[in-house]
Amino acid sequence: MLKDFESKKRQDSAQVSEETKELQMQLLGQQQLLMQAKIPVIVMIEGWAAAGKGSLIKELISELDPRFYHVVSPKVLHEYEERQPFLCQYMQAIPVNGKVTFYDSGWMENVVRKYLRHEITKEDYRNRIREVNEVERQLRDSGYMIIKIFLHIEKRKQYERLYRLTEDSRTEWRVDREDLMQHKEYKRFMEAYDDFIEKTGGTIGWHILDGSHNKIAVRDALKLLVQKIDIAVKEGRYEGQPIEEEFPLKEMPKLSEVDLSQTMDDEEYKKELKKLQTKLSELHNVIYRKKIPVILCYEGWDAAGKGGNIRRVTYALDPRGFDVHPIASPLPHELNRQYLWRFWTKLPRTGHVCIFDRTWYGRVMVERLEGFCTENEWKRAYNEINEFERMLTEWGAVVLKFWIHIDKDVQLERFNHREQTPEKQWKITEEDWRNREKWDEYEIAVDELLQKTSTKNAPWYIIESNDKKYARIKTLRIIVKALEKACEKHFKQMME
């Protein structure tokens, strides 16, 4: 660990420079190999203020083709300013296959700093460490190579560097209050960094480099990268095995057991619709003010009535406070990243409602059945999705998932009706008919996902939609109830 860490190496500076130059050229040569092997690489440079993270990155990239890498410097906002899950800005920056993202401070700095600032509780801290481990494993399992470097300097060295920076009017602005605070509280930070390193080294190991001799740190980091990439290219993309973690689950019926005979007459429908929309509209104000994010997920059979159902919900919402994301097949730049990436980029801000018209469950339905992903991939997805959704609810989001359900006869009726109605013909395609032929296979897949992913925190609701009116009212009721509960709970949590 850090405390035991000592680097006393002295080397002839000229020799280090020469080795560095050579390693930079080797890294340059590896660009193409990484591209061919389609391995995306994440390089996290964490460490003390003034440890030389910026200059290290500068040397790492100095010979590389700009098309090949990206450098991000995520800000650690104050928790109350953060409008999305803390991992969001990091996940949004992950590279496409064959390219590299360098993080000038990563999620470690975020978690540790907020914890030391007392902006998150001990429990939040533990959860976030778990989330970091989960995300790192997920990325690794889907082929990402992650290199985590901690650039270490001793307190005395940090003092010297901060002093030098502050004395020079050109660099003074680079030292902020938080850096000085870190120096004053060096010991507290040391313990916190140590704790984080200890708890997050299990899946992807840490590399602690001595930042007190810049040139040596650069050479060592380059050596590390070159070696790691060399091995990765030889071994090829890693593919993780499915794992099964226990999540508290809600019991779900099989689709075939669902009674689809419910109906609702027009009069009751209109009355209820108005009542629920008014209520939802009021609740939208409350969640906006309380900054509770809401994520509504719609899945269901083709022609089950997802669109109309969604519209009855959005009609009650202020257009400034919601987004609907229709999810189609992934685009090339989406396919070239971990499959959840395109959802990480669409998460709502606090206080906003975000509706997914089809979701990440495509992985365990269409992608599974059409062979768009490997068996390992879709089997891994149940657990990955449960983790993703737990992260969302730990962030504070209300996550509700609706399976809009009809039977095969009703689908056929609606397909035929669509084909016969000119304004509706665009809604029905060859693909819908092809999917219909695979009804039984889909049913197996859906039953499986309902069993495996209806967690207590992000439950599934089967919405009987042979009668669309009944379905809409049921959905609205579930949403209203969940939001009421969330508003209450929010108050209780604030007071704890």
Add this chain to the structure above:
Amino acid sequence: MLKDFESKKRQDSAQVSEETKELQMQLLGQQQLLMQAKIPVIVMIEGWAAAGKGSLIKELISELDPRFYHVVSPKVLHEYEERQPFLCQYMQAIPVNGKVTFYDSGWMENVVRKYLRHEITKEDYRNRIREVNEVERQLRDSGYMIIKIFLHIEKRKQYERLYRLTEDSRTEWRVDREDLMQHKEYKRFMEAYDDFIEKTGGTIGWHILDGSHNKIAVRDALKLLVQKIDIAVKEGRYEGQPIEEEFPLKEMPKLSEVDLSQTMDDEEYKKELKKLQTKLSELHNVIYRKKIPVILCYEGWDAAGKGGNIRRVTYALDPRGFDVHPIASPLPHELNRQYLWRFWTKLPRTGHVCIFDRTWYGRVMVERLEGFCTENEWKRAYNEINEFERMLTEWGAVVLKFWIHIDKDVQLERFNHREQTPEKQWKITEEDWRNREKWDEYEIAVDELLQKTSTKNAPWYIIESNDKKYARIKTLRIIVKALEKACEKHFKQMME
């Protein structure tokens, strides 16, 4: 104008509702027609606080398929918080072909509010109005339909509504200080809105609707949309003609007149490189603090040495403060929007350096020569680009454009060298050879763009690069000089 505007229509409420419902269904029916005609639609809803913009949008979208539209509610930040050109957030939200973006307040509110807050000068105000007109014309010319609605209410009505909102604890939070301020200064705002409407109605006309009767406003807005879309679908996508506006230009030689014999020996190169990089590094600190954005554009022949040149620049920069954007052929979602959109989404934040490795000039080079756009389109582009770059420099950016120049023999040498060097083979493709065959055509296109777009505010520099060392030093010198000048000018402007 607003002062003369009066709407006294009274209609039977039931009839209005019925008409509204019918119009909503018509709009729904138009979705597919717009998709087929590939016409993107921008609906700007501007108007007074509490005029009912939100509820109007809610009714406009109530029957639409969420896949078909997007609602954005851009915030009017304070000018000092705004890290990108004020038009950026609006331009980033423009729809793809066949879809609609509704703006819950558009660029009008932005310009007027900042002007009334005294955050921008009279000159800025005039410039921004000009920029709004330019952008609207550019969008129209490239096929966008723009509908601009101003929702008007009288002072007394605004008072009633603000009062009602503030009295109700559930809606109180919706009224902010700025709304109350607007009410107090109703007359000043009236004049400012009027002035803006008068000065921006030339290209795309305004539609002033009476917001005092919500239902009628909704019906009228729907009627307007349905009519406009109907006409647009019948007439098909509009394509604008090229126009030529006079810009103050820097005189440029023809490529064939450029003396490419300059060289630099190794010793001088190393000395100069070090000196200039140190200087640039210091200047990077200054522009960061002064929040001056810098945009460096690289174009040039294949194998001219763009990559190496860029690396010598970035090596002097702090990786936290710059981005390199390599520009390849546009992706489908980029092709489906106005061609400058993909650059609007890549502009730097204030104080940052952004380097484009190839640029928007692709329009008047490869897209022109390969027939990827129509003649009207590339001929229009000279003026559109000049306007775009003027907007960038009026925002405060330093814009420098480099044509990295070599002759045909040197290119052949370098191509051959690349083919014979295993690590460099990836840099040379069939396409490079094909482009080489079109050298003469390219030369005509480049000569033309250099003549037409080397504006005083965003000049072109021809960088003789037969000797790469000479080229790098020349580029660095130009950048250093321009940044020094910008830092000085910045101070002077602050003091004016």
